[in-house]
Amino acid sequence: MEKLTFSVPTLFGLEGVCAEELRRMELENVRAENGRVFFTGDAKAMIRANLNLRTGERVLLRLGSFPAPDFDALYDGARALPWEDFIPREGAFPVRCRSLNSRLTSEQRCGAVLRAAVGDRLGEKYGLERLPESGSVYQIRIMLMKDEAELFLDTTGPSLHKRGYRAMSVTAPLRETLAAGMVLLSRYRGRYPFRDPFCGSGTIPIEAALIAKNRAPGLERSFTAQKWPWAPARLWMEEADRAMDLEYHGSYDIWGGDIDPQAVELARSNAVKAGVEEAVRFEVADAADFAPAEPAGRVVTNPPYGERLSDKHEAEGLYAAFGRAWRRAPAGWSLYLMSSHTEFERTFGKAADKKRKLYNGMLKCDLFQYLGRRGEGK
Template sequence: MAQHIRLIATAAMGLESVVATEVKQLGYEVQVDNGKVIFDAPISAIPRCNLWLRTADRIKLVVGEFRATTFDELFEGTKALPWEDYISEEGQFPVAGKSVKSTLYSVPDCQKIVKKAIAERLKRKYGMASKMPETGSLYKVEVSILKDTALLTIDTSGVGLHKRGYRVGQGEAPLKETMAAALLLLTNWRADYPLIDPFCGSGTIPIEAALIGQNIAPGFNREFASEDWGLIRSSYWDDAFQEAEDLANYDQKLEIIGSDIDHKMVQIADSNSKEAGLGELITWKQMQVSDLTIRQDNGYIIGNPPYGQRIGDQEAVQKIYQQLGAVMKNHPSWSVYILTAYEAFEKFYGQKATKKRKLFNGFIKTDYYQYFGKKTGERR
């Protein structure tokens, strides 16, 4: 097969530019589309992107793309693609699918046709008379049909990239690790600035901040579906993990605090940080926002507070926002970044945001309120 392949890094709505920046930093040229970042790269990019991309949901390998308005066109177009270049003789290849604004709208039928076409191609190439054994490595195929154009991909990640491997506990509505990383990357926080999350919950934002601060690859503590694929040399994985080890800055000092009013969540956050190997880097405290004490200049508040979506919670949420605004009013050198779906946040915080950015936290439409601090003196 060709030494270069086409990859897609999928992204949550509103985070495409953040994912694109990360891919560029790995050295690849990108095209940005709705919900995805497309780029051509060598095969060695599969391990590197899975290990390093903090805000992407998955890395998909593009097998081919073609127009299909009939089931025959879908079958023949799929069968014409070089599946044997990717899927091993014993490989498992379940097919998922979706169809948007297309003539072929029955997703189950499209899945069956793609599955049959791949099987026929592989049987012919591998010289098999009976059906494929599918006892080996996993190659999760997706057929995505948009406006009568079929895109065939294989998922290289396995479990979504937000699953870092450190979460041993969580609350009712945990913030995805990829979203937490995006909230951090959308600021100009750096490792030599103090950072506080006063609504830490299970600790996702402080933990992701520590990973970023010490330049630790977010995928260092997990496995990927493509690790045992024949098309990726084991040396590519070895090199990617070695690169991650070489670039990590374990000596970087950090001043990161996570606090929450719920002592159980603080305990969970502490357990999660220890599972990530970051137990000594983050300070966890049980306290309410009004007790927040700030002693340095030029720091950052980055948080995902309660949204007050249930009517009975709104007064409590308004009070939290007021308390935060009252505390931060006395610290103009600090930057404040708050993600919430509560539309009257600025009113209760007591100040209009310098900038707002629309983001989706899962399926919840939110705003990322950004208050830029007036820095004093030099960095510590």
């Protein structure tokens, strides 16, 4: 099979981080654009990306694109694509459609037209008037943007941020892919102490532990394409073995604190589910008392934002108290803190050295970066 093109959707702000991940996997023709990253390869490349990606949301096989100003053009363009190369005779092919700034605004009708086109093409190729759709699922995704249709097969299934270790969570959980992106942006790789004084259910410290150990986040979950004939079980086993061979087995100083005892217990439970309980510890602690003893390290954290008016003053008081604690920390520590609060730097009491735009869901945030002045913090 010739090389295929894959698209990895990301949260806005993480495109460059995801692209760097894919390059480190030795995948080819990596290219980032707003909200997604492309690469090319074969079934093994697709499997490697699914198993190892920390910041991508899913791996989509791109089948093609064409102008679709009306339903006839959508039908003809979709029917011309080689669906039989990927969807077998018994394959089920549900459709998900999204339309933005296009004349075809009815996503439900677009999905129906697309299903008819794919069904007619497959029926003709397999000599069937009615396809059984009794086999594995081949989820079709169509994106209509400015009257251009782009079609994909979803190789992942449930989003890659669903690692499998967070069965329960506290209010407003941080998505695992965003937590991993924050850790990677801090350039933490396990060498120095790592702290999260607002750890909640433990997502950031757990992702830091997975990164420190170089453990592939997809090893404990399943993927839609595992049931596809062109991605046989042998390849999945080979890539899983490769990922496990690359894992590190050191000791790490990773800590999460939260003032809520229930959140801390949940974080400990999640660490056990993630298999990193020996690498990370959690304690009930007040961020206002944060006082690292080590001369240098990383703090990556996501405190409450105070989005509701009733919570805004409470969040500002929290930022001010943590700011006072931070200014007492040794100079070699670096802080990477995400917040959507427009007055964060003022309430924290110090302007950031750098800021980076990130999106927590649809909420625009800044990653405020306070860089250590010597040693590890540089």
